[in-house]
Amino acid sequence: MTFTNKAAKEMQNRVSKILGSAAIGLSWLGTFHSICAKLLRKHASAVNLNSNFTIIDSDDQIRLIKNICKAENIDVKQLSPRFILAIIDRWKNKGYYPPEVIVNKKDLYEKTILPLYKIYQQKLTDLNSCDFGDLILHTVKILEYNLDVREIYSKNFKYILVDEYQDTNFIQSKWLNLLSEKNKNICCVGDDDQSIYSWRGAEIKNFLEFDQVYKNTKVIRLEQNYRSSQNILSVASNLIANNQNRVGKTLITTMEEGDLVQLNCFKNGKDEAVGVSDEIEKKIKKKFSYNNIAILVRAIFQTREFEERFLKIGMPYRILGGTKFYERAEIKDCVAYLRLIYQERDDLAFERIINNPKRSIGESTLKNIHKFAKENNLNLERASIKMLEKNLIKPKAKIGLSLFINSLNKWRYDFKIKKSTHVKLLQIVLDESGYSAMLKNKKDLDNQNRLENIKELLNAMKEFDNLENFLEHVSLATSVDQEWDGEKINMMTMHAAKGLEFDVVFLPGWEEGLFPHQKSIEEKGQKGLEEERRLAYVGITRAKKKAIISFSMNRFYQGDWIDSMASRFIDELPEKHLEKNSFFDEEINDTNDFDFNQDFEIEEGTRSPGWIRYQKRIK
DNA sequence: ATGAGCTAGCTTTTT
DNA sequence: GCTAGCTCAT
Numbered sequence: 318m319t320f321t322n323k324a325a326k327e328m329q330n331r332v333s334k335i336l337g338s339a340a341i342g343l344s345w346l347g348t349f350h351s352i353c354a355k356l357l358r359k360h361a362s363a364v365n366l367n368s369n370f371t372i373i374d375s376d377d378q379i380r381l382i383k384n385i386c387k388a389e390n391i392d393v394k395q396l397s398p399r400f401i402l403a404i405i406d407r408w409k410n411k412g413y414y415p416p417e418v419i420v421n422k423k424d425l426y427e428k429t430i431l432p433l434y435k436i437y438q439q440k441l442t443d444l445n446s447c448d449f450g451d452l453i454l455h456t457v458k459i460l461e462y463n464l465d466v467r468e469i470y471s472k473n474f475k476y477i478l479v480d481e482y483q484d485t486n487f488i489q490s491k492w493l494n495l496l497s498e499k500n501k502n503i504c505c506v507g508d509d510d511q512s513i514y515s516w517r518g519a520e521i522k523n524f525l526e527f528d529q530v531y532k533n534t535k536v537i538r539l540e541q542n543y544r545s546s547q548n549i550l551s552v553a554s555n556l557i558a559n560n561q562n563r564v565g566k567t568l569i570t571t572m573e574e575g576d577l578v579q580l581n582c583f584k585n586g587k588d589e590a591v592g593v594s595d596e597i598e599k600k601i602k603k604k605f606s607y608n609n610i611a612i613l614v615r616a617i618f619q620t621r622e623f624e625e626r627f628l629k630i631g632m633p634y635r636i637l638g639g640t641k642f643y644e645r646a647e648i649k650d651c652v653a654y655l656r657l658i659y660q661e662r663d664d665l666a667f668e669r670i671i672n673n674p675k676r677s678i679g680e681s682t683l684k685n686i687h688k689f690a691k692e693n694n695l696n697l698e699r700a701s702i703k704m705l706e707k708n709l710i711k712p713k714a715k716i717g718l719s720l721f722i723n724s725l726n727k728w729r730y731d732f733k734i735k736k737s738t739h740v741k742l743l744q745i746v747l748d749e750s751g752y753s754a755m756l757k758n759k760k761d762l763d764n765q766n767r768l769e770n771i772k773e774l775l776n777a778m779k780e781f782d783n784l785e786n787f788l789e790h791v792s793l794a795t796s797v798d799q800e801w802d803g804e805k806i807n808m809m810t811m812h813a814a815k816g817l818e819f820d821v822v823f824l825p826g827w828e829e830g831l832f833p834h835q836k837s838i839e840e841k842g843q844k845g846l847e848e849e850r851r852l853a854y855v856g857i858t859r860a861k862k863k864a865i866i867s868f869s870m871n872r873f874y875q876g877d878w879i880d881s882m883a884s885r886f887i888d889e890l891p892e893k894h895l896e897k898n899s900f901f902d903e904e905i906n907d908t909n910d911f912d913f914n915q916d917f918e919i920e921e922g923t924r925s926p927g928w929i930r931y932q933k934r935i936k
Numbered sequence: 937a938t939g940a941g942c943t944a945g946c947t948t949t950t951t
Numbered sequence: 952g953c954t955a956g957c958t959c960a961t
Binding site for chain 1: 937938945946947948949950951
């Protein structure tokens, strides 16, 4: 069991290599979500779902919640759908179906949201859909309530191995607990200093209290590091030592001392990007391949500055994360067509494409269909058919709607009776729906790109045996499992870099507010800060040979120039393992060492010495 | 029904 | 700087 698809793939490869041809049946090696999805499809009826249920993404979740809020007269400006979903997700991670939620009476939000959760869950069942949380929650409930099912799986899984155990949440650990019930052979690997997913419900106590839950546990401490040089390890260890809440460990490495960790100061974000690219161009690239270089950031938007710079000088790069391929509008449209053909109860897909391309079916028509569907307990497609029969659709919309419904039937015929492959099916759909024509008619660069993306999608689909497998992949795929071929510099968030390693790691943007992130501290105080520090620890320890940390005094953010000051984490780095450079003002000095000397309390309004110097200079 | 034009709010991290 | 969501003219 792993957390990310990337890690799962890596493990598949390694295990296959060891087992050789015996590596068949690795189907139970995967992420929590993919394995649960597999189990759930087998036993879907136990939670009132069809085995062809749709897995919806956060976009669909938000649309669904918005619809519910509208119906329930809840102002989404007062109570944002994201917030509602966050609370619902929290409940799901704790293993509560709506009736099991115990509302904190003092919490006004929870009191309002619980009824919404109930409706939301009912809607999902009606749509024959699951959200991410359901994949695990439903599976656990099935195992809990159906002893026979539980018996089968807990008997058959003789050994269970789990990676990154520190990031499991309650429901995941519960699941493992049920699965390991019979054989009690469970091996979990983790590092409390690398727990960075508390915002997703991860509970470090699963890791810390493992030996209390599972009797006769053997604890094996792994303190030998095979990855990083001594200097890198010292910097990381010193930093993480500032956390109060940790088990504590002394890492030793077999690697040599290596280069000092670099700490660079820049004037602004642009300079920082230039500085990083210069460093790569002048020094790094001679010794290391691009694939072994990574730029790890706190928030994905930070990659933009680097992207611009790298495009300008023609340096190859890849960005892992951000807008994922399957999240692009045109791709989601294609997938929505396929989803609806595959599963007629998928109202969210229906809504997305009913008027895309334009079929003169507007808001009011859609509203009527919704109303009719609700009154007669039908899905949107069935409701439309009934309304057409009863002549309840306005003339103009009627033409478009009949066309749409007829097309759907034809496509299902192509798929089910004529057995067109899923690739062929999408080609037919794009052609006959007028979607391709719509893009071809508007000849700008954007649409050109969209067509290219669709071509890429068609290509990607070929790798899957059937529509079912493809749709499952789409819902569970994430950014990190895209292409890794070619020689390119890697850019991603530190979260996404978990479990990966590179020879050279750049860690830009170490500024107060950005890293540690303001929101994190605002929302979770000291705990949030410690998690940010663990994130920094994860970032640094991705490096094998060189780590280069940097910050800038000024940054363009959300359309404004913001003055910034060095991150408090920078004060926590041990001087003797550092090499400090200022690229602050090239005219005055280029490589002179500068003194941070930040032994002062950081409070609101205080500025770093660098910032103060900067202010003096510009005066 | 549709599209242009405007404004408010926003980005932390992801299966 | 970007976009979802709103208003207004057609």
